[in-house]
Amino acid sequence: MKRERGIGRSSALAVVLGLSGSLLAAPAVADGPRAPQVRWGTCPDDVVTEAAPTELQCATVPVPVDYADPGSARIDLMISRLASTAPDKRRGTLMLNPGGPGGSGLALPALLVAQGVPADVLDSYDLIGMDTRGIGHSAPVSCGLAPDGPYFANIPPYAADDAAVTAQAKIAEQVAQQCADHDSDGMLSHLTTANTARDLDRIRAALGEEKTSYLGYSYGTALGAAYASMFPERSDRIVLDSNIGDTHLDRDGMRRYALGMEQAFPDFAKWAAARHDSYGLGRTPAQVRRTYFTLAEQLDKAPVAGIDGNLLRLSTFGQLFKKLQYPKLAQQWQTLADGDGTAARRLLSQKATAAEAPAALDNSLSVFLAVTCNDIEWPRNVGTYRNGVAEDRERYPLFGAATANITPCAFWQHAPAEPPVAVNDDGPRNVLLVQNLRDPSTPHAGGKMLRQKFADRSRLLSIDDGGHGAYVLGDNPCALNTTTRFLVEGRMPAKDMLCPAG
Template sequence: MTTYPKKALLLALAAATVAAGLTATAGPAGAAVPKLDWKPCAQPGGPAAQECAVLPVPLDHADPGGRQIHVAVSRVLSDRPSARRGTLLVIPGGPGGSGVQRLTQKGAALQRELAGAYDLVAFDPRGVGASTTASCGLAPEDRYLTSLRSWPGPDGEITENVERSRRIAEACDRNGGPELRSFTTANQVRDMDRLREALGERRLSAWATSYGTYVAAEYAQKYPRRTDRWVLDSSGDPDPARVARGWLANMSRGADDRFPDFAAWAAHPDRDGDGLRLAARPEDVEPLVVALAARLDGEPRPSTTPGVPLTGNGLRQALQNALYADAAFPSFARLVKAVQDPAATPALPPELARPIRDEDAAVMVGVICNDVAWPGTSTDAYRAAVAQDRARYPLTAGMPVNVLPCSFWKTAPAQAPAPITDDVPSDVLMLQSRRDPATPLSGALKMREALGDRARMVTVERGGHGLYLGNGNACGDRAVTTYLTTGRRPARDTYCAN
C-alpha cells in the first residue's frame, strides 16, 4: 500500500479549512449549498492533480441551520473531459478509514483503469483525519490496537477486558462531547449527500471497500434515486440488529477461511531460499503459530521498541493484519522466525509498536457504539462466549466475541440502522474474495441476500481483503472496470478463477 506524508496532507487541508471559512457558508434548509474552495494538495506517490477542500456539514442534521462542523474532501478531476460521465466517490473502510488517504493511494490506478470516465472524489468521515475530530482522553495503554481489539488474557481471562471497556466508555462519555456522539454511519450517509449537492451532481457512482460497503448500502437505501453505478468490494453482514458486533464475530470464521493460504505459502519449499519456511507441511503451520502465541502469553519477549514487548496477543494481532494481503506474508513469517530464535529481538509491526492517536481511537470506538445498542451481557456470559470461540477458532483466541466499550456505552443510538432491502434500483455490483479474513464470504452472502435483484455478485478465487486494483485478479478487476465504464454487469452472479 502506498504511503504518503500525512502531516503535509493535513497541513494542506488545514489551509483549505481557512479558505472554506471565508468562502463557504452553510445555512438552514433551503439555503445555498456551500462552495468548495479547491486547493492543490498532491502528495508523493499520489495523483499530481489531487486537490483538497473542506465541506461544512451540520453537527446535527435534524438542525441544519445549527452548529456546523467540517469534513475534509479531496478530488482528482477527469483527465479526459470528453470521456467524463460523472463522479465516482471512493468510500474507505474502518470505521476510521480516511477517504482522502485512500484517494491518494488509489487515484493514479483509478485514472489509468477508468480512462477519464469520472472525477474521483473522496472525503474523511467526521472524526477522521483533517475533518472535525473528538477525543476520549484515553490513557496510552488503552489505545494500543491489542487493547482496543479486546484480546483476552492468557487462558481466556477477560477481567482486564471488562475493566478496560468500562473505563473507555466512561472516558468517552466524559470527554467526547456532541462531536463524538455524532459519529455514526447515518451521519456519514447524510454528509455524503451534502457532498453530492456541493459537487452539483444529481447522482453519484461509488467504489466502497470493507465497512464502506455498509455505508454505501445505507446511502443507496436512503437515497435510491441518487445512485448511479455502485460497487461494494468486500462486504459484511448488514444485519441491522448487530452491525459491527456481527462483523467482529465473523472475523473468527474469516481467519479460519484465510489462514490456509498463509500456511501453504509458509510451508512451500520456495521459502527455503529466503529463510522463511515455517514448516514442512501446511497443516503444521497453525499449531506452530498457536503454540508460539501461547508461549508469549506466559513469557512476552522484549522487542526493538523499548517498553513494548511482543505478547501472545501481539503475535495474534500481527497475524490478523498479515492475512489481509499476500504481500504481508513475508513480514509475519520473519516475526515468527524471530520468536523462534532465542537470540533474536523481534521487531514489532509499526501498527503495534505505538498507541493509536486518541482521536483515531475515539472514532473507531464511537461509530460502532453509536450505531446500534449493544446488549449489556453479563461478564459470565462473555466469559462463556470467549471460551467457546477460543476452542473453535484458536487463531483468534476469543477476541471477536469479547466485551467492548459498547456494552457500557452511556448514550443510546439516535435511531436504529435501516435494514438493507431489494426495493430500490438494480445498480449494485458486489466483489468478494472467497477467503476474506475480515469480511468473510459467509457474511457477504447475507448482504447479497438482502440486496436481492438490486445486485450481482462476482466471487473471486482469492484470499485477502479489498480486491479491486489490489488483492484481486484480472477477472474481478475487469468486471468492476467494465461496469463502471460501460454500465454492463454480469447477467447473474459469477465466479472468477484465480
C-alpha cells in the first residue's frame, strides 16, 4: 500500500512540478565578453535519452558556492546547447529555465524543438539549457525525502480545519530539521535566486557573450526578473512566461495558486459539462463544480485505494495545467466516483521516468524548499497560517485551504543572507511578459505585478487562454508570433496587448 501511494503522490507532484544594488554581497562576475571557456562534449545518458531524437551538447562551468567569499569552494554547473546552424543569422545565446525551483532544464532545448519552437528562433540563438545549482548534474542536494513520506509535494495538503494546520506544522518542522541534518556540506543555504542569477552571468561570460537573452517559465520568471534587474546592461531580450509576480516565491505567491485554480477551473467545468454523456460529471459547469466538492468530501471520509480528498485536490490542480489532460482528469473523477480504485490508481500513476525516480523527487523538493525558504523570511507563527487557511477556505474554496497551509519555510534553519532581489526598472526596454488569463498556478495577477514593477522596461502580452505556459507550450498563434518577433527581430509591442482566443 505504501509503495502504491508513493506512485500516486509522485505523479501528482510531477504534474505540479513546474538583485540590484541593495544586496549585501556584491556579485562576483566577469567584466565583459571573453573568449569562450566552455568545452562541449557528450551529455549524460539520462539527458541523451530525454532529449532524443534531438542531439544536444553538454559542458560544465565552475562557479563559487558563496559569492560573498571569493575564496570559497567551487561547484560545476552542467549546461547544454542546441547550437544555431545559421551563422549569418545567429544573434547569440538564449538561456532557458523550466521553472521550479527544482526543475532540471538540460533537456529543455529538445523539449522546445519537440513542441515546435519556430525555426527563426533556432537560427537566431544557441539554446542553452542547464541544471541550476543544486539540481541534477549540478552539485545536487538532498533532504532525504521519500515519495511515501509525509512530505511529498511542494504544496501542503488541504487543511479541513485548524487541527489540520497544527498537524501539518509538526510535519513541516520535522522536514525543516531533516533538511538541516542532511546538509553536511552547508550547500543548502547558498541556494537562492540571487546566486542562481549570478551563476547565469558566469555562464554568459564563460560562453564569451557580451549579453544573453533569456526564456523562463513559471519560477523561471523570477530568475529571469532577477537577472534582468541585477545585470540590466548584460540582458538582451528577456521573455518571462507565466509569471509569479516577483523575483521570489513568498507566502502571498503560494496563496495565489488558489486564485489561479479558481480562474482556471471553469474551463475544465465547461469542457466536462459539454461531455456529460461520456463522463457523467454534470450537465452544467455549476454541476461539475459541485461534483468536485462532493467527491473530495467523500474521499476525505472514505479513501479509495489510498486516494483521499487531498490527493484528488492536488491532482485536479496539476491537471488543469494543460487542456490535453482534461480527458484523463475526467476519467479519474469518474472511476473514483464509481469506487474503482484499480482504474483510478492506474490513471494517477505514470510510466516510470527519471524525473519520477525517488532520488529525483527528493532533489526537486529539496531545491524548492532551499530556494523558497532562503529567498525571503516566512512567518514563523502557526497561528498566521491558521488564519490564512480560514480566509482562503472561504474565498478560494477549491484549493485555498491547501496553498495557505503551513510549509517547512516556517521552521527553516537558515535566515536569508540578503534581501530579495528588487526589480530594477532602470534599464533597457527588453522584458516581454507573457501570461495566460486563466493560469492555475501563476494567475494573470502575477504578470500585472511584474509589469508594474518593471514599468517602461516591459510590456505585458496577455492571452485569452487557460493552462500553464503560453509561448511554444501553448497553441495560440498570436502569442507565438508576437513573442517570436520580439526574440528574432527585437520588435517589442508598442503597448500592452491581448491575444484573442486561438
